[in-house]
Amino acid sequence: xxxxxxxxxxxxxxxxxxxxxxxxxxxxxxxxxxxxxxxxxxxxxxxxxxxxxxxxxxxxxxxxxxxxxxxxxxxxxxxxxxxxxxxxxxxxxxxxxxxxxxxxxxxxxxxxxxxxxxxxxxxxxxxxxxxxxxxxxxxxxxxxxxxxxxxxxxxxxxxxxxxxxxxxxxxxxxxxxxxxxxxxxxxxxxxxxxxxxxxxxxxxxxxxxxxxxxxxxxxxxxxxxxxxxxxxxxxxxxxxxxxxxxxxxxxxxxxxxxxxxxxxxxxxxxxxxxxxxxxxxxxxxxxxxxxxxxxxxxxxxxxxxxxxxxxxxxxxxxxxxxxxxxxxxxxxxxxxxxxxxxxx
Amino acid sequence: xxxxxxxxxxxxxxxxxxxxxxxxxxxxxxxxxxxxxxxxxxxxxxxxxxxxxxxxxxxxxxxxxxxxxxxxxxxxxxxxxxxxxxxxxxxxxxxxxxxxxxxxxxxxxxxxxxxxxxxxxxxxxxxxxxxxxxxxxxxxxxxxxxxxxxxxxxxxxxxxxxxxxxxxxxxxxxxxxxxxxxxxxxxxxxxxxxxxxxxxxxxxxxxxxxxxxxxxxxxxxxxxxxxxxxxxxxxxxxxxxxxxxxxxxxxxxxxxxxxxxxxxxxxxxxxxxxxxxxxxxxxxxxxxxxxxxxxxxxxxxx
Numbered sequence: 001x002x003x004x005x006x007x008x009x010x011x012x013x014x015x016x017x018x019x020x021x022x023x024x025x026x027x028x029x030x031x032x033x034x035x036x037x038x039x040x041x042x043x044x045x046x047x048x049x050x051x052x053x054x055x056x057x058x059x060x061x062x063x064x065x066x067x068x069x070x071x072x073x074x075x076x077x078x079x080x081x082x083x084x085x086x087x088x089x090x091x092x093x094x095x096x097x098x099x100x101x102x103x104x105x106x107x108x109x110x111x112x113x114x115x116x117x118x119x120x121x122x123x124x125x126x127x128x129x130x131x132x133x134x135x136x137x138x139x140x141x142x143x144x145x146x147x148x149x150x151x152x153x154x155x156x157x158x159x160x161x162x163x164x165x166x167x168x169x170x171x172x173x174x175x176x177x178x179x180x181x182x183x184x185x186x187x188x189x190x191x192x193x194x195x196x197x198x199x200x201x202x203x204x205x206x207x208x209x210x211x212x213x214x215x216x217x218x219x220x221x222x223x224x225x226x227x228x229x230x231x232x233x234x235x236x237x238x239x240x241x242x243x244x245x246x247x248x249x250x251x252x253x254x255x256x257x258x259x260x261x262x263x264x265x266x267x268x269x270x271x272x273x274x275x276x277x278x279x280x281x282x283x284x285x286x287x288x289x290x291x292x293x294x295x296x297x298x299x300x301x302x303x304x305x306x307x308x309x310x311x312x313x314x315x316x317x318x319x320x321x322x323x324x325x326x327x328x329x330x331x332x333x334x335x336x337x338x339x340x341x342x343x344x
Numbered sequence: 345x346x347x348x349x350x351x352x353x354x355x356x357x358x359x360x361x362x363x364x365x366x367x368x369x370x371x372x373x374x375x376x377x378x379x380x381x382x383x384x385x386x387x388x389x390x391x392x393x394x395x396x397x398x399x400x401x402x403x404x405x406x407x408x409x410x411x412x413x414x415x416x417x418x419x420x421x422x423x424x425x426x427x428x429x430x431x432x433x434x435x436x437x438x439x440x441x442x443x444x445x446x447x448x449x450x451x452x453x454x455x456x457x458x459x460x461x462x463x464x465x466x467x468x469x470x471x472x473x474x475x476x477x478x479x480x481x482x483x484x485x486x487x488x489x490x491x492x493x494x495x496x497x498x499x500x501x502x503x504x505x506x507x508x509x510x511x512x513x514x515x516x517x518x519x520x521x522x523x524x525x526x527x528x529x530x531x532x533x534x535x536x537x538x539x540x541x542x543x544x545x546x547x548x549x550x551x552x553x554x555x556x557x558x559x560x561x562x563x564x565x566x567x568x569x570x571x572x573x574x575x576x577x578x579x580x581x582x583x584x585x586x587x588x589x590x591x592x593x594x595x596x597x598x599x600x601x602x603x604x605x606x607x608x609x610x611x612x613x614x615x616x617x618x619x620x621x622x623x624x625x626x627x628x629x630x631x632x633x634x635x636x637x638x639x640x641x642x643x644x645x646x
Binding site for chain 2: 057059131142143256297
């Protein structure tokens with residue numbers, strides 16, 4: 001791997017380390033925002049692995065996060081406490097409890113298998129239709145997790161899951177996900193998929209199976225999303241509504257605002273929007289800066305993030321980073337050649 | 345009376361046709377804009393939602409029925425034109441993926457604004473409540489609104505077919521849907537075609553708001569959100585490359601959804617979305633280009 005390549009990786013990794021260090025000196029009540037942001041990075045990078053490299057929008061990735069969260073959550077609640085919140089569990093789930101790391105790995109595996117099963121039919125579709133069909137996956141997953149009480153708490157909240165996702169675990173998790181995403185996009189498979197993103201017809205003409213490449217990325221991104229879901233359930237008590245439309249929207253907004261087509265964009269977007277979101281959340285509870293007291297009505301957060309996302313798409317469709325990877329000279333970058341005559 | 349084999353009553357069938365008719369209207373609204381702009385308008389449901397809020401306010405202010413409906417149409421058309429100018433127009437040069445995400449953002453933005461402005465509890469739109477009463481035909485109770493929905497959908501679709509097949513504007517729209525660039529070279533005015541498509545699609549959205557608020561008078565910020573997701577899936581299942589197949593897909597998913605709702609035993613009825621979308625994925629596995637599409641369809645528009 002060339003030096004320039006490693007620089008590209010150094011940017012995202014460095015940013016995570018900085019965020020983690022900042023979080024470690026922050027007060028206890030602020031630290032949670034940093035942990036949240038790091039878990040968000042893991043989720044957004046997982047989505048990026050498929051969406052960024054393939055150019056196909058997916059609204060379904062939060063279902064892999066949900067499945068990962070359910071897996072890790074159900075498996076790590078202590079056996080003695082399972083009957084209280086999940087009385088209808090399958091015996092095998094009811095009678096076994098595993099530790100933190102094994103639960104995260106199982107979550108990743110289950111997320112990957114689920115993504116593979118879902119991807120087999122969906123990746124046959126053309127990009128746009130595939131994107132919309134992924135919404136169906138989200139609906140099915142949400143519906144099943146909400147009502148099928150043999151695999152989880154149903155409509156209840158996942159209480160009693162050991163809260164092992166502290167700052168260190170969140171940072172290590174985010175670093176791992178970024179490392180895997182970078183390894184994939186530098187590999188032969190990642191390059192083939194990116195080629196098909198730029199020009200599907202040309203990629204097909206030189207023998208790339210777009211279906212196969214998309215399926216590989218979809219599965220890998222399912223693995224990472226499942227893992228991120230595991231991190232999430234070990235962070236806060238979640239329920240089936242936590243991992244549904246709002247999270248889908250906010251994570252897509254992070255990816256879009258940062259820049260959909262680069263790993264750097266995914267990381268920057270996740271951290272930037274998380275930061276903004278935390279600030280707005282504080283403001284909704286009443287925030288005092290000096291003599292100024294800001295007290296926003298609840299729900300302002302989503303309006304501002306939504307407006308920001310729409311604005312970025314209209315004014316700077318490449319996102320904050322312009323969809324480019326991290327470069328040391330990025331402050332002095334030259335502008336890309338003007339796009340071709342726009343088609344209506 | 346029941347159809348022996350599946351024990352689905354005529355009641356369920358009529359209701360399903362009614363639901364299919366409403367979804368077909370939404371599918372046309374989405375399909376028309378997709379035809380000319382290659383843009384899947386995710387925010388279509390929020391147009392319907394805005395119309396529904398207009399109707400709710402109209403009934404709160406005790407406006408006469410006709411004025412209320414006119415207000416609803418004005419709100420939906422206005423919002424739709426704003427959306428076109430502010431969002432769609434600057435994004436026309438972008439890839440379909442970017443446009444899809446953008447309309448998703450707009451959908452969420454509008455929903456959050458409604459949540460902020462009108463609160464989560466919802467408002468009642470009750471002006472047309474009398475249409476909810478049933479008429480009894482044989483031993484089947486049909487709500488009047490179901491009949492109205494089916495008739496209105498039929499008339500709208502007929503008018504649309506006449507417009508597309510018999511007028512110059514319709515010809516231009518069909519040409520633009522086939523190949524926008526060539527159509528422009530041959531003298532089709534892009535802005536007029538797009539404007540008409542947006543306008544007609546808004547008229548349909550307003551019509552859908554009126555019908556849906558009668559069926560479900562409680563208007564909340566996520567009004568019609570679920571319906572839009574289902575219709576979008578239906579459009580994909582039907583085949584989004586042609587308006588006809590998209591419309592049939594919309595009708596089909598509404599009809600199947602109604603039938604499933606009637607056929608599932610009550611202890612499994614909460615799994616209706618899973619069955620429905622499972623069916624969608626199954627159909628896509630067998631016919632990736634759409635259930636009603638002919639031939640293998642174009643791989644890509646170059």
